[in-house]
Amino acid sequence: MPEGSILDVEGLGIRFGGLHAVRDVTTRLPAGRITAIIGPNGAGKSTFFNLISGFYQPTSGRIRFQGEDITRLKAHQVVGRGVARTFQTTTIYKELSVLDNAMIGHRVRTRAGLWDALLRTGRERRDEAESRDGAMRALERVGLAGQAGRPAGALTQEGQKRVGIAMALSSDPRLLLLDEPAAGMNPEETVNLMGLIRELVSEGLTVALVEHKMSLVMGLADEIVVLHHGQKIAQGTPGAVSRDPAVIEAYLGGHAHGGQMGQPGAAGAGAGEGAHA
Numbered sequence: 475m476p477e478g479s480i481l482d483v484e485g486l487g488i489r490f491g492g493l494h495a496v497r498d499v500t501t502r503l504p505a506g507r508i509t510a511i512i513g514p515n516g517a518g519k520s521t522f523f524n525l526i527s528g529f530y531q532p533t534s535g536r537i538r539f540q541g542e543d544i545t546r547l548k549a550h551q552v553v554g555r556g557v558a559r560t561f562q563t564t565t566i567y568k569e570l571s572v573l574d575n576a577m578i579g580h581r582v583r584t585r586a587g588l589w590d591a592l593l594r595t596g597r598e599r600r601d602e603a604e605s606r607d608g609a610m611r612a613l614e615r616v617g618l619a620g621q622a623g624r625p626a627g628a629l630t631q632e633g634q635k636r637v638g639i640a641m642a643l644s645s646d647p648r649l650l651l652l653d654e655p656a657a658g659m660n661p662e663e664t665v666n667l668m669g670l671i672r673e674l675v676s677e678g679l680t681v682a683l684v685e686h687k688m689s690l691v692m693g694l695a696d697e698i699v700v701l702h703h704g705q706k707i708a709q710g711t712p713g714a715v716s717r718d719p720a721v722i723e724a725y726l727g728g729h730a731h732g733g734q735m736g737q738p739g740a741a742g743a744g745a746g747e748g749a750h751a
């Protein structure tokens with residue numbers, strides 16, 4: 475394993491029938507850093523996350539997390555090793571309390587299944603105290619401990635995003651995968667979210683995120699991996715990647731969301747980048 479990396483991916487690929495959604499991707503995520511996975515629509519970003527988190531089984535390649543081969547592990551086993559994720563669409567239970575959401579996050583991601591969690595089976599009850607502790611710690615980390623008793627649906631859009639992040643954090647991961655965390659957020663909320671992500675990383679977490687909002691990517695990422703047609707076409711600092719001719723070509727040719735690479739440091743300034751909640 476190269477020094478300083480938490481996740482090492484080698485020749486990773488998956489086919490859906492004739493479509494090679496991810497193809498021969500070799501990359502590493504530096505520990506304690508923020509890596510953004512970007513690329514035009516359909517580039518394979520979500521599929522890449524699904525492979526890393528065990529939701530999909532690759533048809534080729536290898537994934538190592540902290541030196542251990544996790545290629546063939548199932549999603550809940552990957553969570554157990556210390557990799558958690560959020561989803562593109564917020565999957566919180568609006569009628570339940572913020573704490574209940576975080577607790578469900580803990581149980582669904584570790585031992586009991588969704589039905590155990592919702593129906594409160596015996597096994598689920600035994601796990602309750604442990605889940606409550608894990609959930610409260612996660613809520614503290616995202617700044618929601620004071621709102622634990624409120625229905626999640628009563629929170630702002632930003633608050634609800636934080637609940638989603640707390641659900642992932644409740645399993646106490648080393649690597650957090652965020653799938654479009656800023657989707658649907660206004661510029662102010664986006665800046666707040668960036669602050670939260672920075673804070674989590676300063677506490678020792680490693681973050682990888684898929685995001686279309688270039689202001690967030692350029693203002694936050696230490697490193698960027700660019701996918702195009704399932705293949706990695708570039709990896710480097712935001713500055714280097716935004717000057718890379720292959721990347722510019724992929725974005726201009728592909729006409730992805732927003733179309734072009736932003737400027738480093740333009741955090742939260744992106745006009746037209748989801749300025750509606």
Ligand SMILES: Nc1ncnc2c1ncn2[C@@H]1O[C@H](COP(=O)(O)OP(=O)(O)OP(=O)(O)O)[C@@H](O)[C@H]1O
Pocket residue numbers: 490493495513514515516517518519520521522
């Ligand atoms: N389960 C699946 N079965 C068949 N095809 C799939 C499946 N999942 C993804 N694909 C296809 O794989 C390709 C990559 O999709 P993916 O969602 O990973 O792209 P993406 O970069 O995340 O796109 P976007 O930015 O639009 O979210 C697409 O052509 C998609 O239709």
